Amino acid sequence: MAARKSLLPQPSEASSSYEDPKRKAPEFDTCNFLIEAMSPEFDPNRVLLQRVFFINEDKTIYVSIEFYPARKNQPLVEFGGSKIKPVLLTQQYVATMADCLPRICKAMCDNEQYGRSDAPFRLNTTGCYRIARFYMDKNYVPLKFQELRYLQNMFHIVQNQLNSYIAVCPMLRLM
Numbered sequence: 001m002a003a004r005k006s007l008l009p010q011p012s013e014a015s016s017s018y019e020d021p022k023r024k025a026p027e028f029d030t031c032n033f034l035i036e037a038m039s040p041e042f043d044p045n046r047v048l049l050q051r052v053f054f055i056n057e058d059k060t061i062y063v064s065i066e067f068y069p070a071r072k073n074q075p076l077v078e079f080g081g082s083k084i085k086p087v088l089l090t091q092q093y094v095a096t097m098a099d100c101l102p103r104i105c106k107a108m109c110d111n112e113q114y115g116r117s118d119a120p121f122r123l124n125t126t127g128c129y130r131i132a133r134f135y136m137d138k139n140y141v142p143l144k145f146q147e148l149r150y151l152q153n154m155f156h157i158v159q160n161q162l163n164s165y166i167a168v169c170p171m172l173r174l175m
Helices: 011-018 030-037 091-109 145-174
Strands: 050-054 061-068 074-081 084-089 115-118 121-125 131-136 139-144
Touching (some): 084 091, 084 139, 091 115, 131 145
């Protein structure tokens, strides 16, 4: 029986094949590559501090509390998702939403229509499929009934975090 040839490279073969410039992996300057390939959505200058909560199990819709350096370090609440353009809410609209969440959940349980409008901010039920939407100007975030209930139960955390950020906000403006 003939001896089988090993598939592993022999030391003499390994040194010559690994030093071959044709087979050498290109070297990238990692800093330049990351800056060139960075999306504006993930720009580190966009948000100073962020706290994110996912509203559904798929992690496709989120709510986050953030400081925005481009907006004079103003703390805002952002709702967004994988296929949703982010909606930014100030403290006034967060308070309006906190006030409306129990009412809209009750209306959805009773299969009733609900709507609330406060200048560019609107919150209403769609009437079918138990979906609610809240709008800021032309952008909106759709929420299913389960997501709305979860949001209602955890929204006090969002409000407390926003109030904490607002309390720290004057110190950031001095920096």
